[in-house]
Amino acid sequence: MNQAQNQARFRHFGEASHDEWALIDDHFRDYVADAPQRVLAHLHRLSGDTHGYPVDRYEHSLQTATRALRDGADEEMVVCALLHDIGDDLAPANHAEIAAGILEPFIDPLNAWMIRHHELFQGYHYRHFFGLDPHAREQFRDHPAYARTVRFCDDWDQASFDPDYDTLPLEHFVPMVERVLSRDPFGGLPAVSEKKEAP
């Protein structure tokens, strides 16, 4: 191992030693711990271009979270509201999947389902303008996350395009994002086992 560079030297995994995997695991845990800051930094990329909407996606995200908070939503739901559109710039044709992927390791599976399906549910408010069925979300009426997804879209998401609304700044939500994204992903990452002495 090259201690000076603090990195492994193998050329393929077949050469990797236990110490090298332990080193990589240490780096990975630091990287995971810093993920909330990278997510928050990425959220800023939604500011600027409004794409024709009354507010840009950054303002919309803050406003959605503010409305959820003021309606008494729990912290996890407020974080979902803040980050639900974070994939807009990377995957404009599939943005809900990005937000769901980021949040899924840390949240209730029903909330991950809600994020993943929010675009279709939100479409209740506009799909008819595109010649599409606004009631398409009814196919999920019996799903356990149906009611929360309807509430998320109807009360907070579709309502959050008001440039005159008293929207809270990002700083208000930073500790919430840090707490939710600092939970053990999927209940805990596998760790490199203790080094065993050679028999």
Ligand SMILES: [Fe+2]
């Ligand atoms: Fe949205």
